[in-house]
Amino acid sequence: MTDLIQYLFNGLVVGSIFAIAAVGISLLYSVLRLVNFAAGDFLTLGAFITYFFSVTIEINFFLAIIISMGAGMAISWFLELVLWRNLRRNKAGTLALFLVATGVALMLRPIIQYVFGTETRKFNVDILKTYDFLGARIAHTQLMVLIFGSLAIMTIALFMSKARIGKDMRAYANNPSLAAVSGVNVDRVVMATWLISGALGSLAGVFQGLVQGQFNNAMGDTLLLSFFAAVVLGTIGDAYGALAGGILLGLFMELSQLAIFFGGVPSNYKPVVAFATLVLVLLFKPEGLFGYRTRKV
Amino acid sequence: MKTKRGIFAVSTVVVAAAAMFASTIPAQAAAVNLKIGTIHPLTGGNADYGIGLNSAAEFGAESVTKAMKKAKIAGSCKIVAQEDDQATPALAVEAATKLVKSDKVNAIVGPLTSGSTLAAAQSVAVPNNVVMIATAASSPAVTTFADKDLLFRTYPSDAFQAKVIVKALQNSIGKKGTINIGARNDAFGTALANVLTNEWVRGGGDVGQKVLWNPENATFDSEAKLLTDKAPDAWVFVDFPDTFAKVGPALKRTGKWDPTKTFMTEAFNNEAVIQTIGVDIMAGVKGTSAISIGIKADRWKNARKKAKPNTKETFVDGSGYDATVLLCLAALHGKSVKSDSLKKSLRAVSGANGGKNIPWTKMAALVKAAAAGQAFTYQGAWTTAKFDKAGDTVGALFKVYNVEADGKITSDPKNNIRF
Numbered sequence: 116m117t118d119l120i121q122y123l124f125n126g127l128v129v130g131s132i133f134a135i136a137a138v139g140i141s142l143l144y145s146v147l148r149l150v151n152f153a154a155g156d157f158l159t160l161g162a163f164i165t166y167f168f169s170v171t172i173e174i175n176f177f178l179a180i181i182i183s184m185g186a187g188m189a190i191s192w193f194l195e196l197v198l199w200r201n202l203r204r205n206k207a208g209t210l211a212l213f214l215v216a217t218g219v220a221l222m223l224r225p226i227i228q229y230v231f232g233t234e235t236r237k238f239n240v241d242i243l244k245t246y247d248f249l250g251a252r253i254a255h256t257q258l259m260v261l262i263f264g265s266l267a268i269m270t271i272a273l274f275m276s277k278a279r280i281g282k283d284m285r286a287y288a289n290n291p292s293l294a295a296v297s298g299v300n301v302d303r304v305v306m307a308t309w310l311i312s313g314a315l316g317s318l319a320g321v322f323q324g325l326v327q328g329q330f331n332n333a334m335g336d337t338l339l340l341s342f343f344a345a346v347v348l349g350t351i352g353d354a355y356g357a358l359a360g361g362i363l364l365g366l367f368m369e370l371s372q373l374a375i376f377f378g379g380v381p382s383n384y385k386p387v388v389a390f391a392t393l394v395l396v397l398l399f400k401p402e403g404l405f406g407y408r409t410r411k412v
Numbered sequence: 413m414k415t416k417r418g419i420f421a422v423s424t425v426v427v428a429a430a431a432m433f434a435s436t437i438p439a440q441a442a443a444v445n446l447k448i449g450t451i452h453p454l455t456g457g458n459a460d461y462g463i464g465l466n467s468a469a470e471f472g473a474e475s476v477t478k479a480m481k482k483a484k485i486a487g488s489c490k491i492v493a494q495e496d497d498q499a500t501p502a503l504a505v506e507a508a509t510k511l512v513k514s515d516k517v518n519a520i521v522g523p524l525t526s527g528s529t530l531a532a533a534q535s536v537a538v539p540n541n542v543v544m545i546a547t548a549a550s551s552p553a554v555t556t557f558a559d560k561d562l563l564f565r566t567y568p569s570d571a572f573q574a575k576v577i578v579k580a581l582q583n584s585i586g587k588k589g590t591i592n593i594g595a596r597n598d599a600f601g602t603a604l605a606n607v608l609t610n611e612w613v614r615g616g617g618d619v620g621q622k623v624l625w626n627p628e629n630a631t632f633d634s635e636a637k638l639l640t641d642k643a644p645d646a647w648v649f650v651d652f653p654d655t656f657a658k659v660g661p662a663l664k665r666t667g668k669w670d671p672t673k674t675f676m677t678e679a680f681n682n683e684a685v686i687q688t689i690g691v692d693i694m695a696g697v698k699g700t701s702a703i704s705i706g707i708k709a710d711r712w713k714n715a716r717k718k719a720k721p722n723t724k725e726t727f728v729d730g731s732g733y734d735a736t737v738l739l740c741l742a743a744l745h746g747k748s749v750k751s752d753s754l755k756k757s758l759r760a761v762s763g764a765n766g767g768k769n770i771p772w773t774k775m776a777a778l779v780k781a782a783a784a785g786q787a788f789t790y791q792g793a794w795t796t797a798k799f800d801k802a803g804d805t806v807g808a809l810f811k812v813y814n815v816e817a818d819g820k821i822t823s824d825p826k827n828n829i830r831f
Contacts, residue, residue: 121637129630233498235657235688235705243659243692254633254665326631328661329455331654333498337628369634377745382635383597383624 117250122369124248128257130365135344136319136338139312140270143246145288145352146308147199148209152216152334154316154342155335156223161317162324163231164336170239181320184314191313194219195306196315203305228332235329238321241275242328253388267318268358271311275354288333288352344393350403359405367392394397414435443486446743448473448736449511449523451504451532452547453494457654460684460724461524464545465732466494467723469521470770471716472736478503479695479775480744486784489740496564497528499652501598504528508536520544521735525652526551526600541621543754545735548728550678551603551701555802561755564799566731566738566792568702568808568831570600574607576810576829577675578615581646583827584698585673587616589645594635594653594659597624604650611638614819620644636662640669653685660693671815672696681727681813691819698814703828704730704794705772705809712793730794737772738762738790738797744782757782762797763789769796809829 116302136154143151151209164186168179202215244255277280280303287294295301324330324339341364349360371380371388380388436478450469452462469491477490493515495507504523511517520542529549537544545564546554555569581591589671591612593600602624609619619782622641625635639647640663647669651659656676663669669695678701680686687695704727706712710729716723724788739754740762748751757767761778767788780790789796797805808831 118637122634125631125633125637128633132630169768228455233459235457235654243664245665245667252666257633268572323630327658329657333456338630340632365630372638379638381624382629383626383628386626 118373119370120249121251122373123366124251124253124257124261126366126369127362128260128264128365129369131260131268132306132319132322132326132360132361133263133345133365134358134361135271135315135322135340136342137269137349137361138268138354139315139319140342141346141349141352141357142247142284142288142308142354143312144346145354146305147203147212149199149212149311150209150215151215152339152342153220153223154312155337155339156220156227157187157190157313157316158320158323158338158368159227159330159332160190160223160335161320162330163227163236163320163332164234165321165324166238167231170236176238176240180318183317183321187313187315187317188310189313191309192306195309200302200305212293213359224332224336225287231332233332234325235331237329240325244411254326257300257309260322260326264322267315271315271358272355274311280304283310285354343392344389348393348396348404350406353403353405356403356405360403363404364392413580415729416712417549421485421629435507444743444749445749446519446740446749447487447492447515447517448490448519448739449493450491450525451495451497451507451511451520451528451733453499453734454494456498456500457657457685458499458524458652458679460500460682461679461726462496462522464723464726465522465524466583466691467720468729468732469547469736472733473720473740474719475775476737476740476779478627480780482785483776483778483783487744489736489743491521491736497532499523499525500529501527501531501656504532505535508532509798512536512540512542517542518743518751519659519739519754521732521739523535523669524548525598525600526554526603529565530557530599533557533559534617538562539787541737541751543751545712545739545758547731548780549600549675552607553599553603555602555804559778559803561803563799564735564755564758564803566795566797566805568795568810569804570604570607572808572831573700573702573810574604574611574679575831576812577608577648577677578611578617579829580675580698580812580827581612581617581648582615584675585645588618588773590618590620591648592639592644593619594622594623594625594639594643594651596649596655597610597626598733601650607798608648608650609733612653623697625655625659627652629658632662633665634661635659636666636669639663640666641671641800643668645673649674651677653682653689657689660689664693670696672698677697678727680815681821684724686815686819686821691817694815695817696815698737698812699728700810700812701807702732703811704779705791705830706730706795707791707808708773709793712772720787728794729732730792733772734790734792734794737778737792741778741782741790745777745785745818747783747785752772759799760787761790762799764798765799 164183178375347355432459497504529546595605668778676699681701742757
């Protein structure tokens with residue numbers, strides 16, 4: 116039982132990070148049909164900006180996170196204005212957008228390395244503090260991620276279902292032409308998508324830096340594949356699906372090590388578990404866990 | 413007519429005499445200009461090692477070229493490009509491709525890690541027939557790799573290190589104890605974990621848990637749990653600093669891990685690395701590390717410090733120096749920078765074919781002997797390589813180090829193990 120609680124908890128923590136990053140990627144795809152390959156670098160940037168304000172300048176850690184999310188939004192806003200908007204106006208296709216996103220990622224990486232260096236960094240947070248919960252050991256940083264991650268996930272869900280702009284985003288994602296003729300302000304929707312995606316990327320980066328304890332300039336790149344897997348698992352372009360996909364993926368990976376699964380899947384096969392799950396789901400439900408099949412007439 | 417014939421005859425004699433004279437100074441007749449490229453991590457958690465090795469390689473090339481000038485031997489030995497692989501195989505392949513295709517190097521010094529070395533050799537060096545001397549790759553897989561005799565290394569194989577760890581463990585917990593092994597899932601980690609398991613079990617011990625982790629994991633708490641659930645008599649971790657900076661805190665958080673019962677590998681034989689991971693996590697850890705069996709290693713350190721005053725030192729720097737000097741001497745020996753000649757001459761100058769011992773301190777004698785095509789034994793600052801058939805160095809010396817409560821690293825020479 117203790118093992119189950121421990122792995123469940125570990126899985127929820129990993130899953131929360133996957134979910135928050137995945138929802139940003141999914142929103143961008145649903146609204147702009149853009150596969151954001153720079154998402155991993157936004158994570159790294161978020162962690163480094165938080166580090167700069169909370170450790171170098173020594174302002175409050177939570178304030179530093181908010182500034183970092185603001186910086187993620189500002190960079191996304193800037194890129195939308197100077198790059199993405201012009202590409203859309205020039206009718207850039209999916210492949211062109213994909214290549215430009217890859218280019219942005221390749222530009223961001225050396226910039227981050229140049230500005231922040233390659234040294235391993237850590238936040239001024241006690242990474243060794245733990246709490247006992249029903250026999251399981253829960254790290255202070257994991258608890259922080261779980262609480263604030265859950266809050267962020269609930270806020271996103273509420274925003275998408277209740278806020279006007281959230282509803283507009285969903286409408287535009289479902290049918291851009293219909294949304295546009297129904298009076299949805301397309302530029303506003305696109306900008307909001309970028310801002311949310313930038314903020315969530317930064318937040319996921321801070322969370323990842325917290326649970327790892329330390330981070331360096333390569334942090335985001337190594338996780339990008341898992342984020343995309345979460346997006347696909349939960350149905351491409353579905354924000355709610357990405358949230359669920361991220362959490363499920365984290366849970367599958369960690370729970371697979373429980374002894375009840377063939378004596379426990381070895382740790383180095385965790386990615387295999389994740390992607391085997393993805394393949395199985397797609398085999399029986401090609402549209403993803405939360406998608407619906409379009410019936411041909 | 414007679415005069416014309418006389419002039420012709422005298423000219424012929426003069427030209428013939430000049431040709432004969434020239435042939436007595438072969439080095440001047442065929443100047444050898446060796447272009448070397450290096451691949452080491454210059455950024456990331458292993459950057460200290462890469463920067464130190466690069467500086468040592470530069471020092472080696474400069475020392476040989478200086479000695480060649482002094483001995484009036486034409487040619488040069490130059491490091492023409494230094495690439496950063498961040499200790500990542502994919503980047504090592506990119507770096508090697510750039511060195512071979514764009515910089516047109518004749519040989520490569522590096523990479524640092526086994527994963528990078530095997531990837532760069534397999535994808536670039538071997539298909540392009542370029543000689544590589546890895547500076548710290550220790551995996552036994554390097555020995556068995558089908559390299560067309562192009563891959564050499566100046567760092568000892570983990571086949572030795574596994575024996576050293578087992579000996580240190582046996583001294584600490586006895587032969588019958590149970591150990592848990594945690595290792596990174598790459599060429600270095602998996603190979604050493606396997607050799608270590610075999611050695612430990614052969615000695616009468618038991619392996620409780622063997623956990624291989626992917627360095628790119630999001631978290632390591634589940635791995636830490638597996639490794640600490642049933643407390644063993646000791647733990648052994650095979651990893652690099654970047655990853656263990658995440659694994660270490662996860663182990664500590666379990667509350668069941670005891671650093672004083674833990675043995676680690678050579679990458680942690682560095683006080684800066686201990687500080688980065690956290691003294692509160694690493695204090696009490698023991699480890700094993702190859703150390704120099706070079707000649708006058710302290711004198712070399714001082715000479716390098718003088719030549720390259722701004723470089724941070726690491727324990728393995730001399731390996732980069734020896735790799736470079738051996739390549740330069742091999743080029744002089746074979747009077748060619750072609751790989752077929754280099755790989756043959758590397759054995760002739762490293763002592764594999766016998767010949768008198770010449771230490772690195774006598775660089776003038778080394779270059780003269782090489783230029784004269786003699787077989788000799790180069791006694792380096794790090795090792796006396798005597799490359800075997802697989803391109804491995806034959807000797808090794810290991811120390812057992814301790815991480816003290818203040819993060820300082822200490823060792824007792826009495827515990828050193830020589831092969």
